[in-house]
Amino acid sequence: SGKKKRKITKAERLKQLQEEEERRQKEEEEARVKYEKEEMERLEIQRIEKEKWHQLEAKDLERRHEELEELCLLEGCFPEAEKLKRDTRLLSQWKHYIQCDGSPDPSISPEINTFISLWKEETNETLEEVIAKSKLVLKLIDKLKLILLETPPYDLEDKNIKQYQGSILELQELLHLKF
Structure with missing residues (x-):
């Protein structure tokens, strides 16, 4: 229940x-x-x-x-x-x-080209002369690099830039040729 x-x-x-x-x-x-x-x-x-x-x-x-x-x-x-x-x-x-001092102005194409041509043709140089010219070449390369670095783009024409770069390469090749 x-x-x-x-x-x-x-x-x-x-x-x-x-x-x-x-x-x-x-x-x-x-x-x-x-x-x-x-x-x-x-x-x-x-x-x-x-x-x-x-x-x-x-x-x-x-x-x-x-x-x-x-x-x-x-x-x-x-x-x-x-x-x-x-x-x-x-x-x-x-x-x-x-x-x-007779050194070329690297920014003036005819001067640098003449310098390069004349030094290429020189064969009867003493080691001291080659070293002295090499120092000059290094200074010229530095001057060209400085121009490229410090000159504002609007102050440099394309043809000048190419010319300076070409001159740097030629000078470097010339150094290799002489050593």
Whole structure:
């Protein structure tokens, strides 16, 4: 025989409903508190990230201002540097001219070609003469390389660049030929 289910009294039913309601309210309150806490944490993280972002933006802006100042300074110096380089090249040419030592100006094609041809034809040279001429050849190569490196592209024509590079190669070959 099965147990008969005992009938719940009104008072017990009311108490049960009240307990359920209290439990539901407690759960809702806990959920609300948990949500508020999570929301506060989320907002705090968001605030911190925003603050970091603003700091990064401020640093970036400061860096840009510094770079702009530096760029303006460099732009101001550039024409002066170009003028100094040009003056140095002209002075170098003048020094070579007043030196009057018979060495060719490597930037003048006929002079360097004549020098190369004449030295190729010379066969009865002493070792000292070959060494002396070799030193001169190395100086000429250095001068040509310097011209190629320091002369701005707009001051050098393509044919001159090719001529200087060709002269460097010929001078190097001449050194190998003599040794």
